[in-house]
Amino acid sequence: MDINFTLEQQAFRKDVREFIATRLPSAIRERLRQGHLPNREETITWQRILAERGWSAPHWPKEYGGAALGQVERLILLDELYRAPAPLPQIFNMNMLGPVLMQFGTLEQREYFLPKLANMDLWFCQGFSEPDAGSDLAALRTTARREGDYYVVTGQKTWTSTAQWADWIFALVRTDPKARKQSGISFLLIDLKTPGITVRPIRSIDGTDHVNEVFFENVRVPVAQLVGEENKGWDCAKFLLTNERTGIANVGLCQERLELARELVAHTGTATEDPGLQRELAVLDAEIRALELTNYRFLLTASEQAALPAFASILKLKGTEIQQELHMLLGKLAGDDGLEQPPSAERGPHLVQRYLFSRALSIYGGTSEIQKDILARAALA
Incomplete structure (x- = not known):
């Protein structure tokens, strides 16, 4: 089977290649070519250049800073970024949290967070895995106890990629300890500068500190930072993981x-x-x-x-x-x-x-x- 791209799709690929050739800093290209992963500064620099065309969030609606590209055009863009090579749109912001907010977030959450995600004004990391809950995410034990207008979060996340660079974390927490595993879970947005949070790097086999442990000790999170309904966070998680795996x-x-x-x-x-x-x-x-x-x-x-x-x-x-x-x-x-x-x-x-x-x-x-x-x-x- 051959891939029969339309004339418009072929023109789009040419446009992407020319944009990357003229705008991607040569130092970033060469560093990635040598096998390095992009660092925080390189990712943000290139993300903001892509944002000029809406390509930092290519599949998002234009009203939120995206380009509203179709699936084929989106894959063309990603292929050309990889082949350059250039840093990709930051996955936690663009492929994971952004679509979740569009699907489950309030109007206020979408208006506040989405433009910042697209322009890398905020860097999010993912707080899902725990020491005894890796692939079995529903076994998580981090708790969030409701106290008035706040949740009080206590627990630990692990294998948290880029937490050492991140400004915020989106996390699954257990808000109803009596419910069955997939129930009683909520999806919270947490500012990592909040008192009670400790980020501890984990040195991996390749010699880097790409992943981390994140500890929460009586961390107060405003209820306004709950995404979706309380105890319905598993719906957000399933939606997010589908978006994660397609890329x-x-x-x-x-x-x-x-x-x-x-x-x-x-x-x-x-x-x-x-x-x-x-x-x-x-x-x-x-x-x-x-x-x-x-x-x-x-x-x-x-x-x-x-x-x-x-x-x-x-x-x-x-x-x-x-x-x-x-x-x-x-x-x-x-x-x-x-x-x-x-x-x-x-x-x-x-x-x-x-x-x-x-x-x-x-x-x-x-x-x-x-x-x-x-x-x-x-x-x-």
């Missing part, structure tokens, strides 16, 4: 990393001496193409509502598998220099570090085992 296939990233692998192979001249490496590159190329076709096929032949959640699980499962294979290959191509910890800028790309980071891809956003369960239930339905 994890990352076809453009796979294409950009494969291109880098080919460049490294050509530079070292190992391809002609290693037929196995040639085969590995060819297999990855075919798998990425199949992932891309699967992604667009669902968009072009079925409504999003009909395709989800099985569609999201297919993309999440296969997309993360391919990304891990690519990062493993790049780590091997980095050779002995790539084993240096922390990596030295003078001794080549940070590809082994990026490989180590990639081991988490099959865990966050719902583990591969969870995705397989979803697909099995869909097949039997």
Whole structure:
């Protein structure tokens, strides 16, 4: 199957490429090319440049600072950002919290938060996982006790990405301890400067502090920062996770990393001496193409509502598998220099570090085992 883009979609891709080529700072592009993840300053800088075209929140309505792009145009934009490479729109603001506020938030919440999310005036992180409630989010134990116009929050979140950079956190809390697991949960927006909050970095295998523990000790949160109905936060969580998983296939990233692998192979001249490496590159190329076709096929032949959640699980499962294979290959191509910890800028790309980071891809956003369960239930339905 070929992807038959319309003339308008082809023109849109050309426009995106030209915008990135002229506006993306070269220092950011090169740092990402070397295998670094974008830092806070780089993300905010590029986010605000994208916001000039509404592309920081491409699928949002224009009234909230978005571009109201269709699904195909949105994927075109993401593919070109990955292939540049450039920082993507901040996922917690744009793909997770923003759509939740549009679906469940009050008018006041939408008017106050959405423009700030789109322009990165506020950076949100996600407070879902807990020490004994990872993939089983409904087992969370962080409590929020109502006292007049406030909730008093006590508990702990863990594996909280970018909490060290964030201004606010959206969190699932238990407001009715007597209800069954999926009930009695509420969705709160919490300012991380509120007294009683402690953020403690967790050093991960790649040597970075990307994830954190967040502790709440009698933290007073205004009731006005409740999203949706009290004890109905599970509805918000399910809606949010569907949006999270649709973006994890990352076809453009796979294409950009494969291109880098080919460049490294050509530079070292190992391809002609290693037929196995040639085969590995060819297999990855075919798998990425199949992932891309699967992604667009669902968009072009079925409504999003009909395709989800099985569609999201297919993309999440296969997309993360391919990304891990690519990062493993790049780590091997980095050779002995790539084993240096922390990596030295003078001794080549940070590809082994990026490989180590990639081991988490099959865990966050719902583990591969969870995705397989979803697909099995869909097949039997």
